[in-house]
Amino acid sequence: MQVRLDGHSLTIPELEAIASRAIEITVDPAALALVDERHAGLREARARGAVYGANTGVGANRHEQAGDPDGHALRLLQSHCAGAGPEEDDRTARAVMAVRLNQILAGGSGVSRRVAEALAAALRAGAVPALHRWGAIGTADLSPLAELTLTLAGARPWRSGDAPAVELDATDALPMISSSALTVATSALAVSEVHRHLRASTIIAALSFLALRGNPEAYDPAVHAARAHPHQIAVAETLHTLVTGASPALRLQDPFGLRVVPQVTAPALHAAENLTAAVTAEINAAVENPLVTADGIHHHGQFHTATLASGLDAVRGALLPVMSLSAARLSLLMRPDMTGLRPFLADGPPGSSGLMITEYLVQDLLAEMRGTVQPTASGTLSISLGLEEHASFATQGARSLRTMTQLTPTLLAAELVAAVRALSLAPERLTTGTLRTAYDLATASLSPDLTDRPLDGDLTHAAALLPRLATLL
Incomplete structure (x- = not known):
């Protein structure tokens, strides 16, 4: 059995089945095409001027222009990776990955296609990241999603299973962690x-x-x-x-x-x-x-x-x-x-x-x-x-x-x-x-x-x- 993720129609029972590895996933090609389109739009906007998190600091640093733009994404992820508290179980971690992937396929993040495809590949391979529980307050699960993104990039090991590392684009960092995927899952x-x-x-x-x-x-x-x-x-x-x-x-x-x-x-x-x-x-x-x-x-x-x-x-x-x-x-x-x-x-x-x-x-x-x-x-x-x-x-x-x-x-x-x-x-x-x-x-x-x-x-x-x-x- 399979469920197609398209960013618009995923149900809770389907998410449960993905989390329990009772069903395989496919990704809607039209949704991936939209991801490509919106990623290009984010890069163009970044080239024209200030875009929050893409070439500026975040939070109270929002008005500061990012120094070393090419290294900004990695620094942002590392600085938001607190890694505190107990680790989430495998079922919850897989549900987080599926939620985040489906949200990306909705087409508003600007995340690059290769990150979306890497998430899908990791889910199919049964790779599970180590996601620590603490650090969110209902306005995005910044720390655990930073852990997930760094794991996808090969900067942190998978807790179980394995998946190829993906090269992050300079604009991928904030869009990847700007979600409450752990809370939602x-x-x-x-x-x-x-x-x-x-x-x-x-x-x-x-x-x-x-x-x-x-x-x-x-x-x-x-x-x-x-x-x-x-x-x-x-x-x-x-x-x-x-x-x-x-x-x-x-x-x-x-x-x-x-x-x-x-x-x-x-x-x-x-x-x-x-x-x-x-x-x-x-x-x-x-x-x-x-x-x-x-x-x-x-x-x-x-x-x-x-x-x-x-x-x-x-x-x-x-x-x-x-x-x-x-x-x-x-x-x-x-x-x-x-x-x-x-x-x-x-x-x-x-x-x-x-x-x-x-x-x-x-x-x-x-x-x-x-x-x-x-x-x-x-x-x-x-x-x-x-x-x-x-x-x-x-x-x-x-x-x-x-x-x-x-x-x-x-x-x-x-x-x-x-x-x-x-x-x-x-x-x-x-x-x-x-x-x-x-x-x-x-x-x-x-x-x-x-x-x-x-x-x-x-x-x-x-x-x-x-x-x-x-x-x-």
Whole structure:
């Protein structure tokens, strides 16, 4: 399978596939021709007068004419290569390369064709650069992209794999690093996980509903038609369909963990949908400063990622309540008055602890998540001699969302293990259809031993099931 990069149509699922080496890339010849045209335009403008970063300093040095113009590009890259913090994993690094290549193909950077072709060749060869995480604030990932560019030029080694070095043009340096490709790639991979986790969480919530013999009135379409928030009707209809045929309800009204799943899941889906649109726009955007168009050179602030930052903040804020609701259902599954089973779903001698410890685990995870929800777009700064007095901090928002998506699988796994255990102890509560399929998938991976024993294996296997559960919706 192949995906053609043209600067305009790359999707997040395609980017994921490239990052995972599940798909090969080709490059649209028309896009490469546009790269050639815009590179020539940048060189012509540089020959005529001052062009930011091409023959001037950058930041507060913008009015200084570059000394030694031929060596200016290399000095700019070296001076912006801080190389601090942990290295990004291979999947993220490949996603960065693909994002940056696709943005270049959008035709606004002025980067030379040979750099674009070198990026494509490195992706095909499986070469991975060492990209350090720290040094960006949501106005371009200058330091890691300087690392990438120096690696392409042969000035730094590839972390794994190899690719031929490319000779940089004197105008290639700033256009190559004038992008938030690492922030965008991190956001893209994270929001994909969010979508999967939300679908899986809906399946798991429905399994808990069966185990707790919930009241399906809360999911009745007539209820949700009365207040049509985005996605709420769809979530309610999904749950209503999933639990059709469930055991008779035990309660007139259920606790919130069951009753408000549509109301809590809907805003997370809405936020994830909006973030997906924002990330997709960034993947296919020409945002370099200066921007090279058919009309000439434009100096601007298009590199500011305010829309991305606000979208990241919104998703984190909306995802946390979904996870806290999962924790609430886990607590319900521990209670004999709610399940009709033994405390903590124990199945051993009196005094057995069962799944007691899982509540501690999920509360630890929730506490960690709360630290990631602080809005990053509220930050302020003044740098570069006061010239740059605002930033989006989308970079920090993307990292925080990634952290949330790394914690989420274990939290949802705890609820899944508990719901499946309750249903195995009371199999008459199971229904046919999708939830039976989900239950069978889980029981095939989890140990049938319900006596007190280490639970780490079950939690690991349950977390690994989430992508498969997500495909059931």
